[in-house]
Amino acid sequence: MGDPQAAKRHVPHVSGRYALYLGCTAPVRALNYERAARVTAARLGIELVDVNDFGCCGFPLKAVQHDAALLLSARNLALAEEQGLDVCALCSSCTGTLAEANHALQSDEALRQRTNQALEAATGHRYNGTIQVRHFVRVLYEQVGLDRIRQAVTVDLSGLRLAAHYGCHYLKPVDAHDRFDDPENPSSLDRLITALGAESIYYEGRDQCCGGGILGADENTALAMPRLKLERVAAAGADALVIVCPFCDIMYELQQRRIERIYDTRYNVPVVFYPQLLGLAMGLSAEEVGLPLNRVKSKKLMEIAGDGRAQG
Amino acid sequence: MSSRGSPPGDLTDAAIPTDQTVPPVSGGMDPTFVAEIAAEPGGEHIRRCFACGTCTASCPVREVTERYNPRRIIHMALLGLREPVLTSDFIWLCSTCYSCHERCPQDVRITELMHAIKNVAVRHGHIHPSFRTQVDQLRQHGRLYDITAFENERRVEQGLPAITEQAKEIAAIVAATGLDELVGTQDG
Numbered sequence: 001m002g003d004p005q006a007a008k009r010h011v012p013h014v015s016g017r018y019a020l021y022l023g024c025t026a027p028v029r030a031l032n033y034e035r036a037a038r039v040t041a042a043r044l045g046i047e048l049v050d051v052n053d054f055g056c057c058g059f060p061l062k063a064v065q066h067d068a069a070l071l072l073s074a075r076n077l078a079l080a081e082e083q084g085l086d087v088c089a090l091c092s093s094c095t096g097t098l099a100e101a102n103h104a105l106q107s108d109e110a111l112r113q114r115t116n117q118a119l120e121a122a123t124g125h126r127y128n129g130t131i132q133v134r135h136f137v138r139v140l141y142e143q144v145g146l147d148r149i150r151q152a153v154t155v156d157l158s159g160l161r162l163a164a165h166y167g168c169h170y171l172k173p174v175d176a177h178d179r180f181d182d183p184e185n186p187s188s189l190d191r192l193i194t195a196l197g198a199e200s201i202y203y204e205g206r207d208q209c210c211g212g213g214i215l216g217a218d219e220n221t222a223l224a225m226p227r228l229k230l231e232r233v234a235a236a237g238a239d240a241l242v243i244v245c246p247f248c249d250i251m252y253e254l255q256q257r258r259i260e261r262i263y264d265t266r267y268n269v270p271v272v273f274y275p276q277l278l279g280l281a282m283g284l285s286a287e288e289v290g291l292p293l294n295r296v297k298s299k300k301l302m303e304i305a306g307d308g309r310a311q312g
Numbered sequence: 313m314s315s316r317g318s319p320p321g322d323l324t325d326a327a328i329p330t331d332q333t334v335p336p337v338s339g340g341m342d343p344t345f346v347a348e349i350a351a352e353p354g355g356e357h358i359r360r361c362f363a364c365g366t367c368t369a370s371c372p373v374r375e376v377t378e379r380y381n382p383r384r385i386i387h388m389a390l391l392g393l394r395e396p397v398l399t400s401d402f403i404w405l406c407s408t409c410y411s412c413h414e415r416c417p418q419d420v421r422i423t424e425l426m427h428a429i430k431n432v433a434v435r436h437g438h439i440h441p442s443f444r445t446q447v448d449q450l451r452q453h454g455r456l457y458d459i460t461a462f463e464n465e466r467r468v469e470q471g472l473p474a475i476t477e478q479a480k481e482i483a484a485i486v487a488a489t490g491l492d493e494l495v496g497t498q499d500g
Binding site: 024025027028029035038050055056062063065067068071118123124125169172173183184207209211212214216217218221222224293 | 352353354372373375376377379380401404405406407408409410411413414423427428430431434439440442443445446447450454455456457458459463466467470471472473475476478479481482484485486487488489490491494
């Protein structure tokens with residue numbers, strides 16, 4: 001499985017040390033994800049540095065006022081730059097928002113100057129455009145790499161049939177993400193899943209959005225979107241839906257019982273963050289990857305976690 | 313792609329729990345409207361649209377409700393239907409998935425264009441209440457969800473570091489960009 005894009009695209013240099021950007025959702029709604037990301041990163045030699053003063057990435061303000069959103073992004077980029085660190089984010093929307101702002105500020109000097117003027121006046125920070133923004137799963141894919149991940153696997157996940165959900169802002173807009181994966185037919189998450197020995201299955205509507213972006217604006221419409229995904233993933237007989245974003249988790253897992261009530265049905269689709277799977281494959285315990293916090297229980301994953309502990 | 317444009321009677325029709333009526337278009341045509349959108353960051357490419365409908369065919373929101381139709385919104389804007397667009401509910405229904413953004417053959421940059429239209433709506437006093445709440449939350453806590461003592465206890469139980477909210481600089485950005493006025497100044 002060669003990557004025809006790889007030769008063409010320019011991937012800026014990144015270090016093995018990152019400022020960990022938790023965002024708003026993960027640290028209060030997806031502690032399982034955060035826990036699994038931290039422990040797997042440590043085991044794979046990726047150093048994640050906490051920056052307490054990070055605030056909102058700016059995503060919610062894009063609909064309200066462009067400049068305010070850009071200033072919130074620039075503030076976070078400046079905080080990471082002050083530490084001399086690239087940003088590694090857990091939330092796809094945060095990654096997309098920060099990467100998009102970074103792309104704009106790095107490629108338009110006049111915009112950067114205007115933004116810095118306002119940013120310095122309001123906060124005392126300025127951003128010089130020297131860092132990169134990465135999603136944690138992209139770091140696993142590009143920097144740790146599939147070979148090292150395969151080597152780290154000690155627990156066989158073969159027999160698991162998993163449905164990859166890339167979501168939107170992990171990939172798009174592609175310019176902000178250096179076109180690291182194809183938005184129409186992405187493969188990074190499938191490759192990461194198969195590197196663990198599990199099967200990544202095809203299902204209808206793989207590219208469908210979770211609807212999280214309109215949950216506040218129109219709940220019924222928003223919930224009709226994850227309903228379609230859950231319906232299709234259940235129909236495909238997946239053992240779990242594999243996600244990389246805490247807001248997708250809100251839609252598919254936290255809202256799953258509610259969607260089942262609204263549509264008078266039962267999906268019972270376990271939802272798992274990729275780093276949780278990775279950790280289990282590396283022999284970490286259910287607790288170490290936060291599996292007890294997953295709301296829709298997967299008997300298969302719990303059994304695998306039990307095996308992993310026995311071997312480790 | 314295979315999931316788009318499904319035939320009637322299948323899952324996608326059953327998935328529409330909301331009001332399907334399409335709002336009627338009324339109101340005068342204002343030629344300054346499209347210029348105002350085009351002057352907004354992200355709105356610059358609106359006049360490139362040749363109405364092919366790739367956006368609407370790609371839209372996962374349109375898949376579940378007829379109320380949201382990006383081609384229709386862009387065409388209404390190009391016709392200068394200022395009030396029907398700015399006062400509508402439907403401009404708030406873009407989930408920002410970027411599917412249309414990536415596929416648009418004219419590089420209209422539709423996700424950013426939708427943001428630009430919403431920014432214009434906000435400037436003219438039409439903000440969706442959920443965003444008012446979010447601005448207020450950011451001003452007070454610097455984040456969309458508070459980090460309460462309870463949240464920090466849960467974090468520490470999971471072996472995760474506690475977080476101290478730092479709202480001051482974010483409140484300063486909200487004030488400096490004039491967003492305070494959107495949410496009122498009740499808590500200073």
